[in-house]
Amino acid sequence: MQTEEDKAHLLKLACEAAQNAYAPYSKFQVGACVLYEDGSIYTGCNVENASYGLSLCAERNAMASAVADGKYSGLAAIAICSPDAQLCFPCGACRQWIVEFSKNARIIVQDKDGVKEFSIQELLPYSFNLD
Ligand code: THU
16 A cells, blocks of 8 residues: 555656657547556556557556566556546556556546545456456
8 A cells, every 4th residue: 555645656757647648639648657566666658649549548558668677567556647637547458457467456546636546456346367
């Protein structure tokens, strides 16, 4: 479990990453910040494409950066931020990606009333797995 300060820090990094979003089509900027159990942190933003279906979500971008650095498990938390939305929740595909890297991940989002935290099990019950 992260402290309130930790969560605020992750959200700040996610909001900063959102500023780099490449979203010329939707104009909807998203940033994500992933924290691993060893303390390492990766950020990502959404990257759109003229072929709309090829667009990449911020959360998956951040997790892919972690994989490129050799992180295959131990995802502790992911913070998500969009200047264009209140409570920017991960989409269904990103939820399935999150559960791939941890069954216990915490999802951190914020709205005007403050920071909210959920478990991936709350957001994606009965997820697909190969067990
Ligand atoms: N988007 C994300 O980055 N994360 C999500 O979980 C949902 C949606 C992006 C994809 C697209 O670039 C824009 O938001 C509008 O759907």
